[in-house]
Amino acid sequence: MVEFKAVISEKEKSYARTIADAQVSALLGRRIGETVGGDALGLPGYTLKITGGTDKSGFPLRPDLPGARQMRVLVGDGLGFHAPRRGMRKRRTFRGNTISEDTVQVNLAVEAKGSKPLAELLTAA
Secondary structure, eight states: OOEEEEEEEOSSOEEEEEEEHHHHTTTTTOBTTOEEEGGGGTOTTOEEEEEEEEETTSOBBOTTSOSSSEEEEEEOSBTTBOOSSTTOOEEEEEEOSBOOTTEEEEEEEEEEOOSSOHHHHHHHO
């Protein structure tokens, strides 16, 4: 049984929701940057964009790494590492941009709103 924690964010507020079995299949195999219909997640009329996530070990998903495997990447200042000195680089572990069964948290941003407010749909569910 695969289970994700979805963090759905609007401009002013974010909502956390646990997604299980049937709804998970709508996200498995998707990549960062793709859009998902809100109907599959119980949010009729909404369109959501995948913006990131975290795997079971706490490593972030990185949009420029293909696949769903973990990789050690030499990075400068940016996603996953903020250099204390100019020009400093460090090797950090990241997971690829594809959502898999090892993913624990998925970050989603609202692209198109539905007829009902998001707060009403997520607090009732």
